[in-house]
Each structure stands twice: as C-alpha cells, then as structure tokens.
Amino acid sequence: MLYLVHMVVNIPQSLPAEEAARIKAEEKAYSQALQHSGKWPHLWRVVGEYANYSVFDVASNDELHDTLAGLPLFPFMQISVTPLAKHPSSIV
Numbered sequence: 001m002l003y004l005v006h007m008v009v010n011i012p013q014s015l016p017a018e019e020a021a022r023i024k025a026e027e028k029a030y031s032q033a034l035q036h037s038g039k040w041p042h043l044w045r046v047v048g049e050y051a052n053y054s055v056f057d058v059a060s061n062d063e064l065h066d067t068l069a070g071l072p073l074f075p076f077m078q079i080s081v082t083p084l085a086k087h088p089s090s091i092v
Helices: 017-037 061-069
Strands: 002-009 042-045 051-057 077-084
Touching (some): 002 061
Antiparallel strands (some): 002 051
C-alpha cells in the first residue's frame, strides 16, 4: 500500500544541541535503512521548512504507524497521512 506522508519537525529550543544532533543522526540512519529496504521510496524536502513529503510503500496501516512511530524525531513531528490508489489514467 502506498501512502503520502507530510512530516513537519519542530525540535524545541530547550533540547540541548548535542541531544538534537544525536537524534538527527539516528533519524538519518533509520530513514536510510527504510529507503534501502524499499519501504520509503521517495523523500522530498519542503524548501524553506524543516519538513518533507514522503511516499511509503508498506503492507498496512499498522505497519506505517509502527514505521513512523519508530522515527527518532517522531516526538517532535506533526504528521499527516494520505492513502494513495492507482489513478485510472496513469500509464505506470
């Protein structure tokens, strides 16, 4: 199943810089592992924001939830999810 996911990150100013850097490094490793596995085939930055639009390809709503909840930055994110279906006019 494909999902379009919009993530906006808001790390609190009160979080120590070293802790924020550690979490960001963990986030990068986690997200790249998901990309290599094919579960996160598209990741696009939103220009001028600490945000992204991503496409996830997972088996179920529950798998998507678990995947997103596993993101190290999850506690600092606002996330919206849109399930996707093949468009009848698509040639791919």
